Every structure is written in C-alpha cells, then in structure tokens.
Amino acid sequence: MILVLWDIDRTLLYVGETDRLVYREVFRDVVGREAQQLPARGTGVTMPLAVRELLSANGVSEPETDNLADLIIDRLPGQLYLHREALRRTGHLMPGAVEALAAVRQSQLLVPTVVTGNLKASAEIKLSAFSLLDYVDTTVGGYASDDSHRPALVRIAQTKAKAVYGHTFNRENTVIVGDSLQDVRTGQEGGAKVVGVASGTTSAERLATEGADHVIPDLTDTGRLVELIHTTASNYS
Secondary structure (H helix, E strand, O other), rough: EEEEEEEOOOOOOEOOHHHHHHHHHHHHHOOOOOOOOOOOOOOOOHHHHHHHHHHOOOOOOOOHHHHHHHHHHHHHHHHHHHHHHHHHOOEEOOOOOOHHHHHHHHOOOOEEEEOOOOOOOHHHHHHHHOOOOOHHOOOHEEEEOOOOOOOHHHHHHHHHHHHHOOOOOOOOHHEEEOOOHHHHHHHHOOOOEEEEEOOOOOOOHHHHHOOOOOOOOOOOOOOHHHHHHHHHHHOOO
C-alpha cells in the first residue's frame, strides 16, 4: 500500500482572500487593533507558525506572543466556518483536482489523506466547502493541530494510518502531493517522497531543484499523476 498525503491549499483548492480575511478579523478581536501586515502568501507554513509571524510583524512583544498566539489559533477554525459560503464563492478548485482525488481514492493500493499546515478543523471546513471530504480519510491525516513543525506531520500520519489500515508506512511507500517548498522539505525531513505540483507560487524548476522526486504542472493529467505516485514509491506491495 502507498500512503498518499495531499496538500490542500493551492494544490487541491484556492480560497482567495478568505484565509487572510480570517487572520485580520481574529487578530483584531484578540489584539484589539488592525493588523498592518499579514503572513506571506503560499508558503505552506503551519498555522501556528504563521500566527507567530503575524504577531511579530505587527509589533506584538515576545512576552505577549505565547498567550495571544494560543488565543488566535483557538479562534481561527470558528471564524473560518463563518465564511464557509465565501470559500467557494470567492475561491475555486484547482484544475483536475476532483478527477485526481477520485482516481487515487478508487485504487485499492492507495490510502489517500492529507498533510497540511491547516489545523484539522480548518482543513475539514475547506474540504467540505468544495465537497472533497469523501475523497480522503481525514482521520489519518497530519495537521498543524498535531504539531507546528510540518515535517513531523508525516510520521504522525504514518502512525495513524498504520493503526487503521494495519500496514507500516515509511519513506518508501509514502508520497506527498503538494505545491510548495514546504511540501518538498516536509517530505525530505519527515520521511516521504514528493510529487511537486507547480500550481502555487513556486515554479516547477524550483520544486525540482529543491528536491521534489517528480514535478507536474497541475493535476489535469490524472493517469500521469497516479503513475508517478506508484513509481515514486519504491515499495507499494
């Protein structure tokens, strides 16, 4: 079996400005003033780290950061849920995402889940908004709510998947499909192969240079993607 770890943002879907709006609203509610700077776009860092970046960039002192970061993180999923209708209205599915998800889901050799910088609740809100929940087993995914260090999420997902599917997953039979350098580094440091998708803010050349095992321009060639998942994993018996 092969564990397939889908990234979400800019790989499967794009939520437009909704994430940034949620950051602004929660920062204002918790800190009591408007945020002048927001986290960088499309970096793939986990939400806890993005929140700390948000606080630092907006002049919050280090002693205050820990407490305020926890308050913001706790409120993010609920605030995102309030904008669930806007997610689909202002965002969109990435080209080929549904077909690619369906093809992976249909294979008996592939176990599809997610590895993401989103908190679990936020990830499920986004997937639900675009009717994607049935294509992945979110119970065995790796989320920022599990650990703020993204490479650690690979082992977390592998451990969860083993408990459910009774199969040991490691670097040789785990494949991340994602668009950012964080996805590549998560695989390299966390223990997974990587199929890079140049659908985000990182070019195909950069994904390849930084160590993605294979790179595709998008998800529209479903057969090619499934083939790469199989060939990238050197042990999927």
